[in-house]
Amino acid sequence: MxxxxxxxxxxxxxxxxxxxxxxxxxxxxxxxxxxxxxxxxxxxxxxxxxxxxxxxxxxxxxxxxxxxxxxxxxxxxxxxxxxxxxxxxxxxxxxxxxxxxxxxxxxxxxxxxxRVRGDSLPRNLLRMVAADDTLGPRIGRQLGAAFAAIHRTPGSATPEAVRRGALTDRPSEISLAVLGEQLDELLQPAPVFALGLRWLTRNQPDWTGEHVMVHSDVRNGNILVSPDGGLEAILDWEGCHTGDPHEDLAWLCVRTWRFGNDHLEVGGLCERRHLVDGYEEAGGRFDPDAFTWWKILGTLRWGIGLSRQATQHLNGTYRNIAMAASGRRAVELEYDLLRLLQAASAAR
Amino acid sequence: MQDRPTAAELVATVTEFLESEVLPNVDGTLRYHTLVAANLLKILRREVDLQSAADAAERTALQDLLGAPEVDDLLTLNERLHRLLLEADDLQPGFEARAWQVLMEATGAKLAVNKPGYDRYDMAIEVTP
Incomplete structure (x- = not known):
């Protein structure tokens, strides 16, 4: 095209x-x-x-x-x-x-x-971070500060098209409704995803009551980074919506976005504390329980997302070998989801 | 009786062809898609070896969990569990924990085909940052 x-x-x-x-x-x-x-x-x-x-x-x-x-x-x-x-x-x-x-x-x-300088290819970012011990933590703090800035924009200031539901609805309920619908549309039963949805529905986080602007897809792959400047820009605002700020913090920490560098929770780039420090120093309020809930939701969301890609291939909407392969990657998210559910149940 | 090469040998042959003859001569999206294709064939190769035993174990575990020894069809068993987990207000005490065990076994078996080694992983990072 x-x-x-x-x-x-x-x-x-x-x-x-x-x-x-x-x-x-x-x-x-x-x-x-x-x-x-x-x-x-x-x-x-x-x-x-x-x-x-x-x-x-x-x-x-x-x-x-x-x-x-x-x-x-x-x-x-x-x-x-x-x-x-x-x-x-x-x-x-x-x-x-x-x-x-x-x-x-x-x-x-x-x-x-x-045109902002920098690289967005995940493998290149992992290489940059491996070459300089200070770069990963620096990017983490910058991402935290960037999130705090994004989340300072109240939902009521956003254009109509990015509002999800009414600003009085709980963001967790809105996200669960979206995933519930998507789960019903899959081509085969997915009891692991059903178990995840069940747990999430019954353990929703506290809600402060104010929707903020949420990017919803900040991850290793959607950020521009340079070796000397660290974070240069956040890309791809197509999925921006109103909601709970923890959705952003947690999505970035879903295991998939570490591209194998599993021990560094924030996109394979740094530990969580660097992200949270940057967030709180810039005025953000971090709740570890809400973060955990949204990380489990993010894991379910991407698992269903991969299955949906395979569906698009199989039903002819978008025939593509990489989309077909996504169907066989969904199990990675099922595994992560089960492990997260195990840890969350043990903690409660 | 079918002639050699066997199905497994055919899959191995096409994988070798993609990796040693096609891959060195392509770049960009075509290179990426060739890598994906070779990986899918490796998945298929492992599935030929592993899937029937995995399905048998999953069938027995689901029949036991759901108390439905008369149901043989794996799809039906998975549908029943899926519906139960989504819709049941109250489940027997311990059911969710037993379901977790069964699903983890089945997930491990799928990983052995689709992504061996993905479950060799230290979970501690997720819990104690």
Whole structure:
């Protein structure tokens, strides 16, 4: 899909668009396509701005192009709104320069943001951390501070499209309802997932009553990291919703995102205390029981998620060998879930 | 009687072909998908060896847990347990713990096929950070 784009035409269109938006001649050059999943296209480019009042400038930018309506979790307006909310709160994210909801230009809406340096490939991050003892703990504290910033945004300040349920509903109930529905749709019985859902339903955490903005998919793989700066940016805001802040902290610590570096709970990068220290120092409130509950929920969520990928392959929605293989990875999450349930039952 | 190569030998042959002849000549997504394909064939190879014994053990354990010696079908047994765990308000004392044991056994058997070694893992990190 994305690799069939005509980059020459897109360069012209981007130049025209920015020249119009900024009121001076701008040229888009050095376009490079990157892939961020099947749904959206990202193109890196440089915008040459020779008559910038502050002097000739080359801006390093990214354009994110949406697929045709209907295939997105939420649209360009919601995504750029939450990116701007996160930036205003002090979280490291790309800066949004331009948003175009008019689909006639590239055939699809798009937004243009700053290009943040760094690497997001999990294996490369594990290598960086192995090469420098101080880097992992540093990233953990930075992630904690970033979460505290994201979670400072109350649910009532978020756009309608990211609100899940009413702001008076318990986030744990909302998440359980979503997973219950997804479990019913699987192609085969999954008694381990049923046992997990049963435990989660009967042991829900205390709830303070205030929904906050939650990213919901911060993990090793969705963060940009550099060896000298540590955490540079948090990517992929498509799943942003309102809820319990512990959902974010716990999802990052699900075993899958350690990519084999199992002894470091936070994405294989550092120990939990570094994340929690960073969170609390930046004003976040951490509750270990809520964290444990959301980690068990996250483990169930990703187990069901893998089974759903296999379902999409098997029912023909998205035939793909990696999606098929996901069906045989679900058992890893079943194992983790059973072990977490054992530990949680022993602790109560 | 079927001719050689046997099913297991065919699977091993295709795995070798992917790893030694295809893999060195591809990159990007195709390389990733070739690795996935080779891994799926290794799963299939282990399944040929292990699955029938695993299914027999799981069947006996589920029949015992559910008190249903007359039900032979593994899918039906799993469906019954799934429904029971989701829907029953009250379960007999100790049932959930016994279900956990049965499910851990079955999960271990699936891991032995799909991801051997995944359960050699120190759980302490999850509990005492």
């Amino acid at each position: 994305t690799h069939l784009r005509d980059l020459g035409r897109i360069a012209e269109d981007l130049g025209d668009y920015l020249s119009g938006a900024w009121g001076r001649p701008v040229t888009a050059v050095r376009l490079v396509e990157t892939s961020v999943g099947a749904r959206r296209g990202n193109i890196l480019f440089d915008a040459e701005d020779p008559t910038n009042p502050a002097g000739p400038t080359t801006h390093e930018l990214v354009v994110t192009i949406y697929p045709p309506a209907g295939a997105v979790l939420f649209g360009v307006e919601s995504e750029t709104t939450v990116l701007r909310l996160a930036e205003a709160a002090g979280a490291p994210v790309a800066h949004v320069y331009e948003v175009c909801t008019d689909p006639t230009r590239f055939g699809e809406p798009f937004f243009i943001s700053s």
